[in-house]
Amino acid sequence: MTRMDYDLTILGGGSGGLTAARIAASLGARVLLIDKERLGGECLYTGCVPSKSLIHVARMVHQATAAATRVGLTMSRVEIDMKQVADSIQGVIKRVEEAERIYTDDVTVKFGAVSFQSPTTLIVDAEKITSRATIIATGSHPAHPPIEGIAETGYLTNEDVFQLTQLPESLLIVGGGPVGVELGQALARLGVQVTLVQGPERILPREDSDVSEAIAGVLQSEGVKLVTKARVLKAEKSGSKKRVSVKQGEQIVTFETDEILLATGRQPNIDELNLDAVGIAYDTQGIKVDDYLRTSRANIFALGDVIGGYLFTHVAAYQAKIAVRNALLPVGRKKVDYRVLPWCTFTDPEAARVGLTYAEAQQRHRQVRVISFPWADIDRAQTEHATAGFIKLILAGKKEEIVGAHMVGAQAGEMLGEIALAMQHHLSVSDILDAIHPYPTLHTGLQQALFEAYLTGPQARSNRAIVGAALRLRR
Numbered sequence: 001m002t003r004m005d006y007d008l009t010i011l012g013g014g015s016g017g018l019t020a021a022r023i024a025a026s027l028g029a030r031v032l033l034i035d036k037e038r039l040g041g042e043c044l045y046t047g048c049v050p051s052k053s054l055i056h057v058a059r060m061v062h063q064a065t066a067a068a069t070r071v072g073l074t075m076s077r078v079e080i081d082m083k084q085v086a087d088s089i090q091g092v093i094k095r096v097e098e099a100e101r102i103y104t105d106d107v108t109v110k111f112g113a114v115s116f117q118s119p120t121t122l123i124v125d126a127e128k129i130t131s132r133a134t135i136i137a138t139g140s141h142p143a144h145p146p147i148e149g150i151a152e153t154g155y156l157t158n159e160d161v162f163q164l165t166q167l168p169e170s171l172l173i174v175g176g177g178p179v180g181v182e183l184g185q186a187l188a189r190l191g192v193q194v195t196l197v198q199g200p201e202r203i204l205p206r207e208d209s210d211v212s213e214a215i216a217g218v219l220q221s222e223g224v225k226l227v228t229k230a231r232v233l234k235a236e237k238s239g240s241k242k243r244v245s246v247k248q249g250e251q252i253v254t255f256e257t258d259e260i261l262l263a264t265g266r267q268p269n270i271d272e273l274n275l276d277a278v279g280i281a282y283d284t285q286g287i288k289v290d291d292y293l294r295t296s297r298a299n300i301f302a303l304g305d306v307i308g309g310y311l312f313t314h315v316a317a318y319q320a321k322i323a324v325r326n327a328l329l330p331v332g333r334k335k336v337d338y339r340v341l342p343w344c345t346f347t348d349p350e351a352a353r354v355g356l357t358y359a360e361a362q363q364r365h366r367q368v369r370v371i372s373f374p375w376a377d378i379d380r381a382q383t384e385h386a387t388a389g390f391i392k393l394i395l396a397g398k399k400e401e402i403v404g405a406h407m408v409g410a411q412a413g414e415m416l417g418e419i420a421l422a423m424q425h426h427l428s429v430s431d432i433l434d435a436i437h438p439y440p441t442l443h444t445g446l447q448q449a450l451f452e453a454y455l456t457g458p459q460a461r462s463n464r465a466i467v468g469a470a471l472r473l474r475r
């Protein structure tokens, strides 16, 4: 058998590629990681890390004003030095970047333009490299919808918004998914007049409708103008401003704005890889893979944003484990399983979700019930003056397992780990209740919600019958 230069080559050193490289190297494989420019990917430079840093600053501003108002103080506008904010965001990126260096221990790293010559041969700049298996993890870039005139007026995306050293007075955001909604709230809290234009009927259309409605209410109460069921048709210059024409129903509405931000989804990074030469199938959503993350070439795998579907850092990292295993071990291959898939939209309050909606659960399970619990009934929410939101749990089956959770609340995303673990291991309501939770944490909210579920559920009915019989015997 011809000796290959590497056991595994990974294209793209972002969230998925770095995790894959670290796992494969830890298993003793000869690993090559190739990135076209730098390690870290979207999440580090233009996605999760800068967006959560900006959201943090915006929350500080909002909390300072809210706290002052609560005790009867009137604060004049908080002055924001955007140059310092941008510098502090870059500082966070730098520190995370340093912590990620460990991911390339025992991994050969190359930078440059890479393309396939054959299923086992890659060209990096002018160098020819052979590899037994390859994982494509080249991520995605912002989609650009066909809006007439937008190239001429100019616009922002997540690739440049975090470097702004001066904020526009007004901003029209196109797209009401997680990116548009998170940035819309954060920038409004920093003093920008935000208008958010959205195609579907509600913002965050992938969420439970109660969640979308609650977040829409919060945004509107903070001054974000929501324009739903609307399509941006045209952008043009209007003096120092930009005029945007939007079709809403049969009407054309125009908005004058200082800046436009596109948050209209993602497109896979596949153009430069020469996929056609090796017969790897793809479409506009990304590279086609099977349940083993195999592309149409048996020794080439793909994961993360480049395959479409669930575009999250933690999903790319999860897929990395599966892809590396299947690439290095030809027997007992492992399939992906998205039954327990948590995600969070980092608005304030956060919108957190894992598993099925009520309607989805009804299609798959016979006994389904919903438990709703107000966030305000969590003592810690009261002490923190952060009472907006709710916990909605979808329970199913005789054992009453959680099959879905939909939450709106301050730091609601932090609860997802516990719920995901419970779901992964098919724990029942009583199993979670039996674990002692420290008081007063927000996690006690989950226990309170589950206690309500227990009291109104079959287990309590059966316990009441047993205790009732025991008491009657003693009377």
Ligand SMILES: Cc1cc2nc3c(=O)[nH]c(=O)nc-3n(C[C@H](O)[C@H](O)[C@H](O)COP(=O)(O)OP(=O)(O)OC[C@H]3O[C@@H](n4cnc5c(N)ncnc54)[C@H](O)[C@@H]3O)c2cc1C
Pocket: 011, 012, 013, 014, 015, 016, 017, 034, 035, 036, 037, 038, 039, 040, 041, 042, 043, 044, 046, 047, 048, 049, 051, 112, 113, 114, 137, 138, 139, 140, 158, 179, 269, 272, 273, 303, 304, 305, 306, 311, 312, 313, 314, 315, 316, 346
């Ligand atoms: C504003 C924003 C906020 C987000 N917030 C969150 C969040 O809070 N939580 C969350 O889970 N997800 C979040 N995401 C999504 C998350 O960033 C992505 O899902 C994640 O980065 C995908 O990882 P990946 O490995 O597939 O791609 P990436 O991390 O983007 O890595 C791809 C790598 O491939 C390289 N590359 C590209 N083309 C080539 C090529 N031709 N050859 C070689 N290398 C190439 C790139 O340079 C890059 O380093 C956010 C995204 C955005 C835009």
